[in-house]
Amino acid sequence: MSRIESEIAVIDTEIAVIGGGIAGLSTALHVALRGVPVVVLESRQAGAAASGVNFGGVRRNGRALAELELAARAIEIWHRLPELVGNDCEYSVTGHLKVARNDDDMATMAAHAEAQAPYGCAVEMISRNALMARYPWFSDAAYGAAWCASDGQANPRLLGPAFARAARANGADIREHEPVAALEKDGDGFLLRCDSGLEVRARQVVNAAGAWGARVAGWLGEAVELWPMMPQMVVTEPAPYFIEPALGVVGGDVYVRQIPRGNIIFGGRSGTADLDEGFGHAMTEEALGALQRTALVIPRMAEMNIIRLWSGVEGCTPDQLPVLGPSATTPGVIHAFGFSGHGFCLGPGVGAVVAELALDGETRTAIDAFDIRRFQS
Amino acid sequence: MSDEQKILIVGAGPAGTRAAELLSGRGLRPIVVDEAPASGGQIYRRQPPGFLRAARLRYCFEAAKAEALHACFDGLTERIDYRPDTSVWSIEDNVAFTLGPGGVERIPFEALILCTGAVDRVIPIPGWTLPGVFTMGGAQIALKAQGCAVGRRVAFLGSGPLLYLVAYQYARAGASVAAVLDTARLGDALPVLPGLFAGGSLLAKGLWYQNWLRLKGVRLRRGVLPVAIAGEERVSGLRYRSGNGRERRIECDAVAFGWGVKSECQLAELAGCEMRFDGAARQWLPVSDDDGRAGVAGVYLAGDGAGVMGADAAEYRGELAALALLSERGAAVDDRRRRYLKARLGRLTRFRIAIDRALPYPDGLAAAQPDDTIVCRCEGVTAGDIRHGQSLEPAEINRAKAYTRLGMGRCQGRMCGLAAAEILAHHNGVGLAEIGRLRGQAPVKPLHIGIAGQAARDDPDRAASI
Numbered sequence: 110m111s112r113i114e115s116e117i118a119v120i121d122t123e124i125a126v127i128g129g130g131i132a133g134l135s136t137a138l139h140v141a142l143r144g145v146p147v148v149v150l151e152s153r154q155a156g157a158a159a160s161g162v163n164f165g166g167v168r169r170n171g172r173a174l175a176e177l178e179l180a181a182r183a184i185e186i187w188h189r190l191p192e193l194v195g196n197d198c199e200y201s202v203t204g205h206l207k208v209a210r211n212d213d214d215m216a217t218m219a220a221h222a223e224a225q226a227p228y229g230c231a232v233e234m235i236s237r238n239a240l241m242a243r244y245p246w247f248s249d250a251a252y253g254a255a256w257c258a259s260d261g262q263a264n265p266r267l268l269g270p271a272f273a274r275a276a277r278a279n280g281a282d283i284r285e286h287e288p289v290a291a292l293e294k295d296g297d298g299f300l301l302r303c304d305s306g307l308e309v310r311a312r313q314v315v316n317a318a319g320a321w322g323a324r325v326a327g328w329l330g331e332a333v334e335l336w337p338m339m340p341q342m343v344v345t346e347p348a349p350y351f352i353e354p355a356l357g358v359v360g361g362d363v364y365v366r367q368i369p370r371g372n373i374i375f376g377g378r379s380g381t382a383d384l385d386e387g388f389g390h391a392m393t394e395e396a397l398g399a400l401q402r403t404a405l406v407i408p409r410m411a412e413m414n415i416i417r418l419w420s421g422v423e424g425c426t427p428d429q430l431p432v433l434g435p436s437a438t439t440p441g442v443i444h445a446f447g448f449s450g451h452g453f454c455l456g457p458g459v460g461a462v463v464a465e466l467a468l469d470g471e472t473r474t475a476i477d478a479f480d481i482r483r484f485q486s
Numbered sequence: 487m488s489d490e491q492k493i494l495i496v497g498a499g500p501a502g503t504r505a506a507e508l509l510s511g512r513g514l515r516p517i518v519v520d521e522a523p524a525s526g527g528q529i530y531r532r533q534p535p536g537f538l539r540a541a542r543l544r545y546c547f548e549a550a551k552a553e554a555l556h557a558c559f560d561g562l563t564e565r566i567d568y569r570p571d572t573s574v575w576s577i578e579d580n581v582a583f584t585l586g587p588g589g590v591e592r593i594p595f596e597a598l599i600l601c602t603g604a605v606d607r608v609i610p611i612p613g614w615t616l617p618g619v620f621t622m623g624g625a626q627i628a629l630k631a632q633g634c635a636v637g638r639r640v641a642f643l644g645s646g647p648l649l650y651l652v653a654y655q656y657a658r659a660g661a662s663v664a665a666v667l668d669t670a671r672l673g674d675a676l677p678v679l680p681g682l683f684a685g686g687s688l689l690a691k692g693l694w695y696q697n698w699l700r701l702k703g704v705r706l707r708r709g710v711l712p713v714a715i716a717g718e719e720r721v722s723g724l725r726y727r728s729g730n731g732r733e734r735r736i737e738c739d740a741v742a743f744g745w746g747v748k749s750e751c752q753l754a755e756l757a758g759c760e761m762r763f764d765g766a767a768r769q770w771l772p773v774s775d776d777d778g779r780a781g782v783a784g785v786y787l788a789g790d791g792a793g794v795m796g797a798d799a800a801e802y803r804g805e806l807a808a809l810a811l812l813s814e815r816g817a818a819v820d821d822r823r824r825r826y827l828k829a830r831l832g833r834l835t836r837f838r839i840a841i842d843r844a845l846p847y848p849d850g851l852a853a854a855q856p857d858d859t860i861v862c863r864c865e866g867v868t869a870g871d872i873r874h875g876q877s878l879e880p881a882e883i884n885r886a887k888a889y890t891r892l893g894m895g896r897c898q899g900r901m902c903g904l905a906a907a908e909i910l911a912h913h914n915g916v917g918l919a920e921i922g923r924l925r926g927q928a929p930v931k932p933l934h935i936g937i938a939g940q941a942a943r944d945d946p947d948r949a950a951s952i
Contacts, residue, residue, distance in 0.1 A: 154885075155878065161888070196876060266888035270878040346896050346932055370891075393576040393583055393928045394943070397590070401939030411936035416896055417927050 118307055120282065122146045124467055125301050125311035127289050127325055129155040132445045132452060133317030134272035134283070135186075135460020136467075138194070141279035143468055148309055149273075149281065150301065152288035152321075153387055156269010159319055159452060162389070162421030164342060164364060164376060165265045166355050167454045168205040169230045170257035171221060175430055175478035176451060177228040182474050183458025187263070190457075194275040198267040199368070205260030206235075206244075206356040208406070209252040214359040218255040232257045246351055248408050254356075262355045262366050265453055272460075292328045299441065313467050314442045317459075320384060320424035322432065322446025326481065329439045333484050334427050335447050339380040339389040341420040343396055345413045347371030352407070363403050365410075373410065375403050380420025389420035425449040426484075433459065433479035435466065443467055444481055492517060493811065494582055494593055496574050496753060497601030499527020500797045501789030501804030503559045505599045508808040510565035512817065517567040517593060519574055519584055525559040527603055527789075528623060529797045531631045532556065543658060544630045546651065547691050548797070555801070576928030577756040580784070583941075585933060590941035597784040597814075599807050600754050601800070602791035604747035609852045609905055610861045610869070613715030614743070622744030626652045635661040637740025641724045643712055645670040645845045646746035647796075650695040653704070656742075663704045664738035667726055669745070669851065671709035675844035705736070711851070715741050745847050748904060749791050752926035758782045763919035766842060767793060769904055770923040776828060778807030779814075786811055799834045802827045852905040853912030861909065862902045864895020872906055873913045881914035882922045883907050896932055899924040 124140050126133040129151025140147040149155070167187055169180045191197050209215045215234065222232035233256045240254050241247060273283050284307070291302040292314060301309040316325040323335035348371050357364035357376075365375040377396040382389040396418050404411040426432060429449040436442035445463050448455060458474070465472040493509060495502045498520035509516045524532040530552040533539060541549040562568075572586030582593040606621035608614070620628070620636045622644055628634045635656060641664040642653040653666045700706055709729035716723040716735070725735045754772035755761055759780045761770045774780045774787040786807035789800035806827050813819045855861075857870025867890045875889040883906065886892055892906050893899030899906070903924045911921045929938075 154882070264888075270885060270888065274876075274878050345935070372894075390578075391927055393578050394581075396928075397938055397942040398944045400935045401942040401944070404935055404939050411939065413935050414896075414932035415929060415935060415938070416898060416932050417894075418929070419927055 120148055120307070120309045122148045122282070122309060122311050124148070124313045124315060125150065125299065125309045126315040126317055127292075127301070128317035128319055128321070128446070129269070129273065129283060129285065130158055130160040130317060130319050130452070131156060131269050131272065131456030132319075132448070132459040132463070133315065134269055134276055135457050136315050136317060136445065136463040137281040137283065137460070138272050138276040138279065139460045139464030140467065141276050141281040143464065144280075145468060147276075147281045148311070149276070149283045150287045150289050150303060150309065151283070151285050154285050155273040155283055156266075158388070159421045159423035159448075160269045160456065161266050162342065162419055163265050163340060163423070163450075163453045164374065165262050165366065165453065166205070166260075166357075166364070167200060167263050168257065168260035168355065169225070169228075170205040170232055170255060170260050171207045171218070171357070172451070173430060174224055174228070176455065177225060177230060178475045179433075179455055179458050179462065181229065182461060183455050184259075186457040186461060187261075190271070194271040196267060196271040198271055199264035200261060201263070202259060202261040203366075204256060204258045204354040206354045207255040208247075208356055208358045209254060210250065210359055211252050215253050218359070222255055230257065230259065246407055246409050248406055250406050256354075260355065264368075268453070268456070272457075289325075292325065294439075312441065315445060315463055315467065316436075316442060317445045317463075319446055319448075319452075320422040322424055322444065325446075326432070326436075326444060329436055329442060331436060331438055331481055331485070333432060333447065333481060335424045337382050337384055338423045338425040338450060339382045339420045340423065340450060341377035341380040341391055341395060341399075341418060343375050343377040343399065343415050344417050345373040345410070346416050348373065348413050351409070358406060362399070363406050365403060365407065373413065375399070377418055382420070382422040384422065389422045391418035391420045393418065423448065423450055423452065428483075431455070431459075431479050432481045433462065433476050434481065437482045437485065492593070492595045493597045493599070494519065494595035495599045495601060496582070497527065497603055497789065497791070498522070498525035498559060498568075498570070499529065499601060499603055499789060500555060500800035501601035501807070502527070502599070503555050504801045504804035505601065505788060505808040506562055506566050507558055508805050509811070510562050512812060515565060515567060517569065517595070519569045519572045519582070519593070521571070521573045523571050525570075526552065526556055527797075528627065530555055531627055533631050533633065537633055539633050543655070546655065551797070573931060574753055575930045575933055577753055578928075583928070585937070590938050592941075595784070597786070597811050598757060599778075599786045599788055599804070599811065600757065600791055601789040601804060602750045602753055604790035604794050605750050605900060606744040607746050607748045607847070607904065608744055608901060609848070609855075610859055610863075610902060611712050611714060611855060612859050613717060613721070615860050615863045616715055616717045616721050617719070618717065618721030618740045619715055620740065620742050622646070622648045622652055622742050623747065625742035626655065629655055629659055635659060635740075636742060637721070637738065638662060639664045639738045640740045640742055641665050641667065641736055641738040643667045643669075643724065643726075643741060643743040644745045645848065646744065647692065647841065647845065648744065648746075650692060650699065652742060654695040654698055657699060657702060657704065663699065665705040665707065665724075665736045666699060667710045667712070667724070668706070668708045669710055669712070669848045670845045671729070674846055677843070746845070747790065747794055749794055750900075751791055752930045754780065754785075754787055754791065755926040756928060756930070757785050759785060759787070761923065763923075764793065765919075766839070768847060768918060776806075776831070777810035777824075778803055779810050795831075795834055795838050799831055799838075802831050802834075806831070850912070852908040855909070861906050862890070862892045862895065862899070864897055865891040867892045869909050872909050880920070881910050881916065883910060883924055884922060886910055887924065893924045898927070
């Protein structure tokens with residue numbers, strides 16, 4: 110982006126994307142790859158909110174059935190990241206363990222594994238003995254597990270900037286620190302007004318505003334309940350590499366992965382956030398409980414030091430499925446927000462789907478379950 | 487005093503000691519948390535029990551001040567809640583989380599005086615991670631507190647008030663001083679001589695150390711440009727360019743280096759203080775007024791942690807912050823005393839400005855380091871990684887962090903963050919302020935999972951299961 114360009118107060122484009130998280134940036138890349146002008150308006154830094162500070166799981170194990178097809182499409186893109194964005198974002202197929210606490214968990218997961226099978230996602234149930242034989246570092250708290258060998262993990266801090274850079278290289282106009290204040294109909298298109306005075310005229314608009322997505326939907330008369338969720342992460346100093354798979358314990362409180370460098374990244378419960386302020390804050394008090402309980406599952410971690418906490422803001426819907434698809438009130442607007450903590454894995458695929466919706470009017474991926482009208486009684 | 491009225495002072499150096507003295511004298515009973523086993527801070531750090539080196543050897547001209555400050559603090563222990571060997575690693579919602587001999591504790595407070603001090607400012611040069619290389623302050627602490635020299639033949643490199651002092655202390659202690667290499671030129675001092683005289687005896691002391699070293703035949707060089715610290719397994723020498731551009735090498739088995747100190751402000755940031763870039767200090771500093779009020783209710787900043795002004799100023803600032811706290815509580819305070827302290831502080835401020843110009847931080851030295859120089863030693867990130875790492879425009883230090891792992895190690899950028907920002911700013915042709923800062927997060931220092939987990943407050947049922 111040249112400096113001269115950034116001084117132009119009015120931009121005409123085909124597609125304006127509100128929100129420069131992974132959903133919006135992937136949309137921009139997929140639109141730009143088809144030669145269509147696209148502008149992304151990000152209120153802060155590209156890929157810096159939920160997209161950049163999450164756990165980094167790329168998995169289908171235990172995922173809601175409604176998301177499996179979209180996840181499969183995303184994972185296909187994850188494998189192509191080096192060609193697509195010039196960076197593998199440390200994506201690594203390490204497998205994922207969903208760890209059971211008791212017999213009930215095992216039964217629930219076994220049923221889910223069976224239901225997932227038709228989606229081409231193989232999940233193997235592992236007994237306690239087999240689990241301990243494979244991963245002797247678990248404590249007795251691990252009762253068994255569901256194992257998905259095709260799952261993996263990646264570095265969230267790399268993904269957003271990589272998509273932004275690739276989108277720019279293909280002609281997308283990515284604007285950071287450019288919060289959108291208003292969205293209006295303008296002839297047969299839209300006018301977006303930014304706090305800075307910048308105005309963007311676009312034929313279509315994509316609402317990829319994450320935790321702020323319900324505000325944008327509200328401008329269109331579409332009420333969606335969206336709660337901010339602030340997953341908090343903890344990281345240890347480097348330790349000898351021993352946790353190859355990413356793992357999560359049923360119930361969601363304990364989830365852990367280790368990178369080959371040696372640092373262990375794990376869930377620290379919830380931070381706090383003020384949506385108007387725009388970012389999440391880590392919460393020490395919350396983290397203490399997570400330290401204790403994670404060490405109950407992997408006792409070896411009790412002897413390690415943590416070096417940082419962080420948190421970010423994500424939007425959570427009542428059914429914890431995203432809002433993805435055309436606006437119910439306003440033709441020309443496509444929603445892609447409210448990923449409820451699932452957006453990192455899905456994000457690359459979301460952009461491919463939204464680009465198809467915008468440019469072809471339809472997508473080959475099943476997204477009916479994500480229709481915004483499900484929240485309108 | 488109930489929990490709600492507690493006053494917490496973090497740090498028992500010159501600022502923390504004076505703040506505690508004033509408050510305890512007014513019948514309040516502040517909690518004083520300090521990382522060290524004994525009070526004094528880094529500047530007046532004490533030796534362990536049973537060590538008998540004389541104060542004048544350890545503190546030189548400052549011996550009387552050091553002893554007075556120690557005596558002052560020792561006289562307070564009945565009237566304060568003193569917690570040595572304890573560090574504050576997080577602050578949120580008016581609670582400080584500490585780690586001490588008893589594990590993790592929470593200290594709720596109504597008022598907080600942060601006297602967190604300063605840490606060496608280093609410029610990574612080739613070889614700086616070799617065993618035998620110490621920061622200037624670290625080398626001084628080894629001698630001052632432990633009675634140890636960092637080597638038999640030590641070269642001193644950098645600029646700033648500590649350079650000649652530490653070299654002198656080493657020579658006095660019997661170490662061989664291979665050279666004192668000052669990156670400042672004599673010419674830097676001349677235009678600011680009037681300001682230097684504002685420091686009065688401070689200037690004289692600096693000259694006295696230099697003269698003493700010169701008379702002992704120690705090689706003193708000004709206007710040098712460091713090239714590299716040499717060595718395979720450990721330090722064997724130091725290469726530099728002299729003022730006339732010729733490369734020289736001196737043999738040594740240890741190097742002490744540093745360019746002054748920088749404020750430690752992670753706790754201020756966690757306490758919610760606004761952070762602002764300070765061009766003279768070349769770092770982001772928490773904002774406070776000249777009484778030490780931080781702009782966050784109940785939070786006060788004093789000493790070098792609120793901008794480096796030295797130990798004398800820290801004593802004044804500690805007392806001023808305590809006075810501000812008292813008057814905020816509606817207590818009567820001595821206005822004449824406050825004016826006096828501010829006047830003294832003003833004089834030291836003028837001296838500080840002159841010192842910074844006479845012993846300037848070598849602008850451009852960090853940015854000039856070759857690509858293969860390690861900058862972030864925790865993660866092995868080089869200057870070249872920072873310059874050429876794949877990133878997204880515009881350049882910003884947290885983005886560089888994401889791409890290079892810069893500042894992601896045990897020290898979280900405390901050592902390398904400022905130099906890395908200079909390299910990034912210079913390479914991208916933008917100002918330091920535009921590069922942003924590595925944000926502070928808890929824990930401020932590494933925290934043991936097992937110990938910290940014991941402080942969790944989950945209900946017992948939840949804590950026992952996963």
